[in-house]
Amino acid sequence: xxxxxxxxxxxxxxxxxxxxxxxxxxxxxxxxxxxxxxxxxxxxxxxxxxxxxxxxxxxxxxxxxxxxxxxxxxxxxxxxxxxxxxxxxxxxxxxxxxxxxxxxxxxxxxxxxxxxxxxxxxxxxxxxxxxxxxxxxxxxxxxxxxxxxxxxxxxxxxxxxxxxxxxxxxxxxxxxxxxxxxxxxxxxxxxxxxxxxxxxxxxxxxxxxxxxxxxxxxxxxxxxxxxxxxxxxxxxxxxxxxxxxxxxxxxxxxxxxxxxxxxxxxxxxxxxxxxxxxxxxxxxxxxxxxxxxxxxxxxxxxxxxxxxxx
Numbered sequence: 001x002x003x004x005x006x007x008x009x010x011x012x013x014x015x016x017x018x019x020x021x022x023x024x025x026x027x028x029x030x031x032x033x034x035x036x037x038x039x040x041x042x043x044x045x046x047x048x049x050x051x052x053x054x055x056x057x058x059x060x061x062x063x064x065x066x067x068x069x070x071x072x073x074x075x076x077x078x079x080x081x082x083x084x085x086x087x088x089x090x091x092x093x094x095x096x097x098x099x100x101x102x103x104x105x106x107x108x109x110x111x112x113x114x115x116x117x118x119x120x121x122x123x124x125x126x127x128x129x130x131x132x133x134x135x136x137x138x139x140x141x142x143x144x145x146x147x148x149x150x151x152x153x154x155x156x157x158x159x160x161x162x163x164x165x166x167x168x169x170x171x172x173x174x175x176x177x178x179x180x181x182x183x184x185x186x187x188x189x190x191x192x193x194x195x196x197x198x199x200x201x202x203x204x205x206x207x208x209x210x211x212x213x214x215x216x217x218x219x220x221x222x223x224x225x226x227x228x229x230x231x232x233x234x235x236x237x238x239x240x241x242x243x244x245x246x247x248x249x250x251x252x253x254x255x256x257x258x259x260x261x262x263x264x265x266x267x268x269x270x271x272x273x274x275x276x277x278x279x280x281x282x283x284x285x286x287x288x289x290x291x292x293x294x295x296x297x298x299x300x301x302x303x304x305x306x307x308x309x310x
Contacts (some may be wrong), residue, residue, distance in 0.1 A: 003080040011188040017063060018053035024049055025059045029066065029126050031137075039126070066126040069133055074305050075238045082303030085236040088211045089298040092234065096204070101291055104230070106196055107157040109177065114268050116258040134309040152269055153177070155186050156276070158245055158284045161199055168276050170269070177214035187218075192225055204228040209237050241307050242294055246286035252279065 028040040028048065042060070046053045062067050077085070096104065127136050151173040169190045175181060195203055205226040207213045214232035222229045240246035256275035262268050297306040 016051050017059055021049070021051055021055075022059050022063045024141075025051070025056055026064055029060055029064070055095060065129045067129045069127055069136060074307075075240065076303065077238055081238045084303070085239055085242075085298055086303035088234055088236040089156060089242070089295045089303070092230070092236075093292060093295045095234075095291075095297070098292060099206070101288060103199070103202055104162040104206055104288070104291075105157040105159045105199075106244050106288070106291075107155070107191070107205070107207050108243055108250070109153055109155040109171070109210075110250050111151045111153045112254075112257060112268060114262050114265065116262070117254070136308065150265055150268075152265060152272065154272060155191070156245065156249075157191055157195060158249060158288070159199075159203070160285050160288050161203070162281055167194070177210075177212050179212045179218055181220050182212040182215075183218050187221065188225075201227045204230060206230040206235065206243075208243060209235055235301075236298070239298075240264050241305070242291070242298065244284070244287035244291055247294070247307075248290075249279065249284065252283060 012059065025045060028045050029042075031037055038050065042053050042056045045051065045056050050054075051059075053079045054055045140234075152173075155169040155171065156167070170188060171177060171186075175225045177186070195205070203226070205222060205228070206279075207222075207230070212218065219229075219231055222231070236242055253272065253275040257268070262271060294306070294310075297309060300306070301309070
């Protein structure tokens with residue numbers, strides 16, 4: 001009976017799936033080569049053409065043989081950013097061997113909000129089924145957004161030396177992380193003493209290029225207080241995709257923090273602490289082991305976005 005039903009269904013006329021409608025949907029669902037992100041969603045196509053959404057989906061999957069790709073968040077890269085990312089990735093790859101990478105402490109700060117981040121599950125673009133995701137034009141996949149919510153900011157450092165010595169450092173409420181606060185509190189009071197207690201004088205300190213980080217006084221402090229320092233003239237700009245804290249640690253923690261709705265700041269803080277406590281060192285090690293591979297991908301992409309090729 002089931003087979004007879006399927007055969008009957010295949011004989012039904014494709015009244016909405018005409019050659020004209022297929023061409024129309026094809027033009028609307030795919031970005032034009034000279035206009036990235038000009039594609040329409042299936043709902044927009046339904047409204048513009050009058051074709052039912054079910055027929056639109058059948059045309060996309062059955063007639064056009066397209067598949068769905070998730071878009072992702074990424075920072076905008078200028079031509080200067082791309083050149084700097086390319087040049088500095090080459091320098092970092094030459095400067096740090098796989099063995100030396102084990103002694104790098106990667107750092108970052110992150111804001112966790114009471115309101116959960118937007119779920120990108122339904123933020124998709126389409127591509128021909130024969131096209132690999134790594135071959136899709138990079139400009140079609142990044143997604144940017146801004147969110148305002150009650151929040152807490154935390155700072156941490158990770159390395160393969162184990163025991164995640166700095167723990168979580170919570171920035172005091174209503175405090176703006178300017179150069180003086182970053183140097184006097186986050187670095188000299190919290191982070192550097194903890195790192196020295198574990199690694200002694202055998203470590204490399206990395207930080208991103210936020211304004212407080214690249215301030216002249218901050219650079220002087222780190223050159224004086226750390227054995228080796230990846231300064232703002234060496235770290236690639238706009239490169240969260242090259243920082244293990246950003247491309248792995250924060251993501252794992254965020255998934256755990258927002259597993260259930262959060263009621264207030266106090267609960268948010270406890271969720272963040274719990275998520276960090278549950279972080280396994282093997283997850284950190286694996287993320288750091290991926291660093292040199294990402295540098296090579298960045299070089300291969302000539303400084304452009306590369307994560308969709310991993």
